[in-house]
Amino acid sequence: MERLNQITQYLRNYYPQLKIDEEALSKAVQKNSFSPSDLAVNILSITGAIFSVFSFLGFLFLLNIYDSPSTLFFLGAIFITSSIAISYQVQKLFLDTVSISLFCAGLVMVGSGLGLQDATLNSILLIILGISSIPLAIKQTKTLTFFSFMILNACVLGLILTNKAYSLIPIYITIIASLLSYFCYYEGRMLTSNSLSRRLYSVIRIGLICSLVLSLVLITHAPQFNMTIPFIWCTSLVLIVLNLIFAHRILLRHEITNRKKQWMFFVGFSILLFPTIYAPYISGAILLILLNYSIYYKTGLLIGGLCLCYSLVHYYYDLELSLLYKSGLLCLSGSLLLLYYALLSRKIKRNEKI
Structure with a gap:
């Protein structure tokens, strides 16, 4: 906000004829900003989501669901779709964390299902890369978009390292x-x-x-x-x-x-x-x-x-x-x-x- 005040003051001094709606500008900056506190909250949300995913996946492992690729594909598709739907409709911290948890669990299930089908690591990484690019193409919360962007980059690095390129x-x-x-x-x-x-x-x-x-x-x-x-x-x-x-x-x-x-x-x-x-x-x-x-x-x-x-x-x-x-x-x-x-x-x- 301090930087915004400096810019508006500069515009008033050199362009006095310019009309500035400070209230609307301030709201727009707050809406599109990504402050250090936001980053800390997002990191904590992602960390908590990952821990919850591990716990949930351990529960599924006890139910022997990992023996059925079709079940993994079905649950993974439901989780990913639900994650995107929740993130698209509601932008609250708790539901945002739930959305990331579902998205991460869905990716793990899809990857595990592909592994059971003897898919190559390259194929798994390419499919996860494609799924991770979906939140970037549609309106989502910033946390899920950031999480998807990082997974996408991790998949690219994974492809490079896997093929020793x-x-x-x-x-x-x-x-x-x-x-x-x-x-x-x-x-x-x-x-x-x-x-x-x-x-x-x-x-x-x-x-x-x-x-x-x-x-x-x-x-x-x-x-x-x-x-x-x-x-x-x-x-x-x-x-x-x-x-x-x-x-x-x-x-x-x-x-x-x-x-x-x-x-x-x-x-x-x-x-x-x-x-x-x-x-x-x-x-x-x-x-x-x-x-x-x-x-x-x-x-x-x-x-x-x-x-x-x-x-x-x-x-x-x-x-x-x-x-x-x-x-x-x-x-x-x-x-x-x-x-x-x-x-x-x-x-x-x-x-x-x-």
């Missing part, structure tokens, strides 16, 4: 990072376009953030899973370019228009990221911070900060260098980050005085 992981990360960058760069256009984009914007944004974090964590632990990911440096180059684009946008926002200062910043920033060319999780975490800072999204900024801390610890721990070289790299990167922080803080304070 590790060369597709850089492409996947590049697509997710590019989509998230597009959503953040054209935030205003997305929120003022058709109703579908406006309704799904906040949900897909946090979904893309979580999906990017999931993929970055995956490549962070690639050596532990004996995964050889080719052309990983190509992903780093794309992420570095996106970092420079949004860094330039932030510099312009803080009125740093001097070309010499901009080039000094870009050169220093590139030098800082160059040693991580084979560790795209570093540039990916920094991109998360810049993206969310550019749109003032505090939840995403917190996620990006935690991801960066984890990535840095893992990166310096895995370096096959002596302790002296590791210390030098830490001092160099830390000094550059502190320098950038000092310059930005000085510029922000100067603008506040003006």
Whole structure:
């Protein structure tokens, strides 16, 4: 709401002839917002739904229902249909949790039924992926839409890992990072376009953030899973370019228009990221911070900060260098980050005085 007040005040100062319905605008923002408290409630709802699903599935296991594929298909179809119907008609927290529980139980039953029919893992993942895309196409609650979006992305990663198509992981990360960058760069256009984009914007944004974090964590632990990911440096180059684009946008926002200062910043920033060319999780975490800072999204900024801390610890721990070289790299990167922080803080304070 503070950001909304700043925008309306700016519009009044520079466009006095423009009429703003603050009450309607405030209601629209509250309706379409996805605040940190909403995220916490949604996470708790999903966690509770998963635990309830496990309990219910254990009860069905005791009834020996898992011996009949047709029964599993029938119950799974009923649960998924009921979940979508409940979510479509009623938007309350309790029923929203029930909806997620039914949807998750339905997916497990359909997957189990396919497994009993000796279906391949690829077929199971593709069918679950198709079912998970249904809530994205029709009007549903944000929680179910977010849950479906995450299952869809998990199925895509599952297909890649199952088929050992590790060369597709850089492409996947590049697509997710590019989509998230597009959503953040054209935030205003997305929120003022058709109703579908406006309704799904906040949900897909946090979904893309979580999906990017999931993929970055995956490549962070690639050596532990004996995964050889080719052309990983190509992903780093794309992420570095996106970092420079949004860094330039932030510099312009803080009125740093001097070309010499901009080039000094870009050169220093590139030098800082160059040693991580084979560790795209570093540039990916920094991109998360810049993206969310550019749109003032505090939840995403917190996620990006935690991801960066984890990535840095893992990166310096895995370096096959002596302790002296590791210390030098830490001092160099830390000094550059502190320098950038000092310059930005000085510029922000100067603008506040003006």
